[in-house]
Amino acid sequence: MRNKILKLAFRFSAFAFAVGMTGCDALDLAPIDTYGSGNFWTRKEHVIAYMDGIHKNFRDQIFQQQYVLGEARGGTSVPDVAVDGTSVSYQGIVNQALNAESPGITNFGNIYGCIANINIMLQKTLEADYMTEEEKAYYLGQAYGLRAFYYFGLYRTYGTLPLRLDPNPVVNGDFNPNNLYMKRSAGSEVMKQIKADLKSSLDYFGNNNSFDPNNRKNLKGYWSKAATEYLAAEVYLWNAKVSVDDNTANNADLSVAKNHLQSLMNNYDLSLQSNYEDIFSVNNKGNNEVIFAVRYMEGEASNPFTALMYNYQTGAFKTVGFNDENGKPMGDTLKVSTTGMQRIEYLPEFYLSYDKTDSRRDATFLGAYSRKDNSLAGTVYKKIMGHFDESINRYIWDADVIVYRLAGVYLMMAEIANMEGGDVASYINKIRERAYGKNWDATKYGYTNGNFTENELAILHEKDKEMLGEGQRWYDLKRMTLTKGGKHLVFCPEGSKDGQKAILTEAEAYKLYWPIETNMITKDPELTQTPGY
8 A cells, every 4th residue: 555655646746847857767657637737735644645655765775875875985895796696786986986977876876856845845834834834844854854864965975066056947837947047055055944944854854753643654764753753863973074165064063963872762662672683673673773764675676786786696705615514515505596696795804804703794794705715705684584485485585674763873873972072982882782682791801091192093994894784884884084183984994894004195186076967067058066076
């Protein structure tokens, strides 16, 4: 039923939006006769359906948001060939080989289509006289929060960017093409708008701290006030440490970020799962650690991390001859059959950084070892796969993609504590204690507070172990610093997993942001290229 609602909402979205700006791929659908632009926005169910469509937008974007934008450039991935002999995807992005002809992503990642749908949602819901103000508030809180999410992603990706806050003019009857052109707004303007959207979201949510106020059994698959608070903490922490264009880092924003994190710890009944693997289990969706997740269900869309891009051919291991770490020959260990090839593989240093007693290692990776000398040959990332359905003898790629969870709250609190000269160790050790479980020995595995540099690197390495695959590392390197107020880790050898070479040299500082393709600049006379390209 939910899938049908999503399709219904998106068909209207296509009708309302196809005449103007290019949208997300899923918008390429024909309108149905029942709901045209003149009779769709007439009752509450239409608002609900349209918001479902906006979440469908989000689901279509999640792989790009987390892996492509959040990790691929962060020194996470094998740059050429995977363990099964496959040439890996995204090599240009992984190797920082971006330019105006090969920008890595085009059309701003199609994110403006998603934003335009939210702008329509905001306009039509604010105008809705068939709903009470209280009924509207929940959906407006979601819409403003999601718009802030997209603009913050664009801000971290491009620095300066066009700010479109109204629906596509064509939707409202303005057919002047010049009104579709937009120049890039200054960094300060973009950040001001992101903060304004966050405030609007929180104001509309008000005291509504529920993850499911309408009892739709969504298991934290819809945007909530808690999601806005997590995003606000990310935004204010970023703005406290990173200068973009004319927007100078503001240390005062640390306290705002801290307040949102404390609220998340105290007001939403969140707690760490006792077993790390349970966070991602298909039998434990929407658990107490999760704040916001992208939902996948058997019979609906498949998780793109495993079904599309990481589509592991572990069945091939028995053909090319790999062992497990104990020297035992592996067959199709993950029961995925030989349905694809491994298009993305994480660097072996990530796997090797775990202690064997750290439960996160085997929950995150399957290690493939050489039969010649039992050395590590490569890894398979398996944290968010799904389950094997015995009844049909087939693997189902239905694990949720978790966007925000409590462990991230603790690690942001650790970063703030480091900036404030506080207790970093208490937050890191909350994470480690769960990771080691019955093997936990504070004397052996616990972290002890060090100087700023030691603490900052400890936080980064803990995030590597805890949150790999969750869209963090590239942004971490751009935000975190080797010394307080000093060089960002993306320019330091300590920021790379092998500690040998910085991800970017200082001469490559312009590569912190992504280029815009030449074709787009040619078509839009208001757009200018990202500086340096």
